[in-house]
Structure formats: structure tokens, C-alpha cells
């Protein structure tokens with residue numbers, strides 16, 4: 001990387017000032033009963049335990065006209081109906097998590113619809129038919145049962161029409177088209193959540209996916225991000241996630257309930273933009289980490305890339321949205337997601353192959369060969385971030401982000417990720 005050293009000295013530029021480690025220490029170490037799970041409990045905005053609680057037999061607070069059924073005491077229970085829009089690797093795992101909860105919780109209708117972008121498999125069968133027959137997404141999540149209450153549906157309009165809770169989880173490049181198709185097709189009282197990492201860059205500036213959904217469909221949209229490599233959650237290994245919500249705490253609690261399991265711990269924070277930008281920008285850092293692996297630079301270099309990347313993530317997020325909170329970068333969506341994607345994950349893996357090939361094989365080629373239909377997000381996000389940086393005159397302030405894009409498009413060799421330059425930042 002063409003390092004701009006003054007940028008990284010903690011005193012040089014207030015946006016990059018050091019994290020407030022000291023103030024968060026007492027929160028982490030104050031627990032007298034030390035156990036991993038206690039120490040991992042939400043540090044900032046604790047909720048009552050989401051998944052074991054006895055469900056109230058009364059209506060959910062914010063959706064009056066959801067599907068009605070009777071609870072054990074004969075009272076009418078208003079049930080929320082969930083549809084997952086997307087059925088790739090993470091989409092399928094999200095459907096599995098949700099479906100295990102809707103079966104247990106009275107305030108949700110058991111069935112979870114999952115919209116599938118229809119594909120014909122090599123066997124000649126339709127993916128949707130195979131999912132509904134085997135209860136497995138054989139292409140994107142083979143070997144994992146989704147739960148009998150997950151119903152795959154190739155018809156987008158039909159999949160969303162009854163839902164009052166929509167979970168969006170497709171690669172970000174398809175969302176604009178999906179939103180256009182959904183205008184006027186969703187219920188008026190619907191709440192949405194986006195699990196999508198990425199952004200759209202428009203003439204007027206960057207547009208986060210949650211914002212795209214909100215604006216195009218006229219609905220509120222929260223986000224869920226975190227250190228969540230889908231295949232690990234699929235086999236029920238413990239991990240955490242962060243729900244970012246705008247202003248309605250009850251809605252955040254509803255999402256936390258829907259996703260939380262004993263192996264998937266969800267914390268709400270009131271910072272949609274911060275959470276979403278973390279999830280989006282960490283993929284650019286993961287590409288840089290992949291280059292470092294491909295160049296066999298070792299662990300110190302990779303740790304440096306993660307640290308610099310996290311600082312650029314925070315600075316970029318705060319420049320775009322002054323409301324973004326520093327504490328968000330300590331949640332699962334922040335530092336934890338940077339670590340997991342720089343150690344594992346598809347962006348790192350393909351970037352490593354790119355660097356091993358000396359940048360001579362394109363990312364498109366490598367993606368097609370290595371990912372079997374799964375999509376890379378980091379390369380397109382790096383381009384989108386670069387467009388924002390160049391449009392706003394911020395390129396000099398974000399050498400890691402800028403260098404990642406220039407390597408991806410072949411303007412610089414992969415080794416540029418660790419090259420030093422004396423150039424000073426402009427501000």
C-alpha cells in the first residue's frame with residue numbers, strides 16, 4: 001500500500017483518533033461470574049434473553065393485522081409472517097435460523113417463505129423443486145436441512161404478499177431490480193431487515209442498501225450484520241451478530257427474537273448506518289488481506305492491514321454519516337467481522353488466488369471458477385467506495401481502500417498493498 005504515514009499517527013487527524021479502549025474496559029471486566037457466555041453478553045444495550053423467554057400470548061405490538069390464531073388461553077394471538085428474499089449461502093442459513101424460531105415462538109406464523117432466484121440444476125431439475133422435496137438448498141447450502149417449515153417459492157410477488165416481516169439477503173447488485181419489482185407489492189405495515197453487504201453509488205452519492213429498500217418501497221428497514229460466515233452458522237457453531245435499528249426499539253427486539261438461538265447471539269444497536277457500513281466496508285479490507293496471503297507476507301502484515309482497514313472503515317463511515325457511533329466498531333459487525341473475513345471467507349480466498357496469479361487472472365474468472373455461483377462483494381464494493389472517494393476528493397485520505405480498487409482493476413500490482421509512499425494526505 002502506498003502508506004501515508006501521517007494519516008496513521010493517532011494525533012494527525014481527528015477522524016482517525018484512537019478508539020476509546022479505556023472507557024469500554026470496565027464493561028468487559030465487570031462481571032463477577034466469569035464465563036465465556038457472560039463475557040460475550042451485550043455490553044451496551046442489554047435485552048431480556050430473547051429465545052428462551054415464555055412468549056406473551058398477546059398481539060405483537062406493531063403489526064395489528066397479522067395472521068390471527070388462538071393462544072393456549074383462548075386469546076387471539078396476532079402472528080407475524082416472515083419471508084426471506086434470497087436463497088444463497090447466507091440466505092439459506094438465515095431461513096434455517098428463522099424457521100427454528102418461528103416454530104417455537106407464538107408471535108410468529110410457523111411457515112417461512114424463501115424467495116428463490118430460479119435456476120435449473122445440472123440434473124435438469126428446478127432448484128425450488130429440489131429445495132421443497134429435500135428440505136435442502138443443494139446448490140448453495142448442501143447437506144443442511146433448512147427446517148420443514150421453510151417453503152421455497154420462485155414467484156417473488158407471491159412470496160412477499162402476505163409477509164409483514166421481510167428479510168432481504170441477496171447479493172447487493174440485484175437489489176435495485178428486486179426493489180423495482182416489489183413496488184406496490186408489499187403490505188403497508190411491513191417491516192424489513194437487510195442482511196446485505198454492499199452499497200449502490202448514484203450520481204447524488206452513496207446509497208446504502210437499507211436506504212434503497214426504504215426509499216423504493218416506502219418501508220422501515222433495519223440491518224443485521226456480524227462475524228457470520230454462513231457455513232459455520234449452518235453447523236451451529238457459536239457466533240454473534242448486530243442488529244442496527246433506526247429509532248423503534250420494539251422493532252429491534254422483534255428482529256432479535258426472530259434471529260437469536262443459543263448458538264447465534266444478536267445484539268441491537270441504534271445505528272443503522274454504522275452497522276451497515278461495517279458490513280459493507282469489511283469486504284474491501286478482506287480483499288487486502290487476501291492479497292497479503294497471496295504474497296505470503298505473514299501474520300504481522302495481515303494484522304496491520306486489519307487495523308488500518310478498521311480505521312479507514314470508521315473514518316469513511318463518520319465522514320458519510322456523522323451519526324455513526326464509535327462503539328459500533330466494537331460490536332460483532334465491526335472488529336469481529338473484520339477479523340473473520342480476513343481469516344476466512346470468500347473475498348479473502350479469491351483475492352489470495354488473484355495475488356498468487358500476479359494479478360493476471362481477472363476476479364470475474366476466479367469468481368466463476370472458485371465460487372460456483374456464489375458472488376464476491378469486496379471487488380464491487382471497492383469500486384463503489386473508490387467512486388465516492390474520487391468524487392469527494394478523499395482518495396488521499398484512504399490509501400488502503402483506494403489501493404485495493406487500483407489493484408483489482410490492474411492499475412497497480414498486488415504488491416502495492418504493502419508499498420510505502422512519502423505522499424502526504426491533503427488535509
Ligand SMILES: NC(=O)c1ccc[n+]([C@@H]2O[C@H](COP(=O)([O-])OP(=O)(O)OC[C@H]3O[C@@H](n4cnc5c(N)ncnc54)[C@H](O)[C@@H]3O)[C@@H](O)[C@H]2O)c1
Pocket residue numbers: 086087088089090091092116117118119140169170171172174195196197198228229230231373374375376377
Ligand atoms: N455467505 C456468507 O457467509 C455471508 C455472510 C454474511 C453476509 N452475507 C451477505 O449476504 C448477501 C447474500 O449472500 P449469499 O451468501 O446468501 O449469496 P450467494 O453469493 O451464496 O449466492 C448468490 C445468490 O444470488 C442469486 N442470484 C443470481 N443471479 C441473480 C439475479 N439476477 N437476481 C437475483 N438473485 C440472483 C443466486 O440464486 C443465489 O441465491 C450478500 O450481500 C453477502 O455479502 C453473506
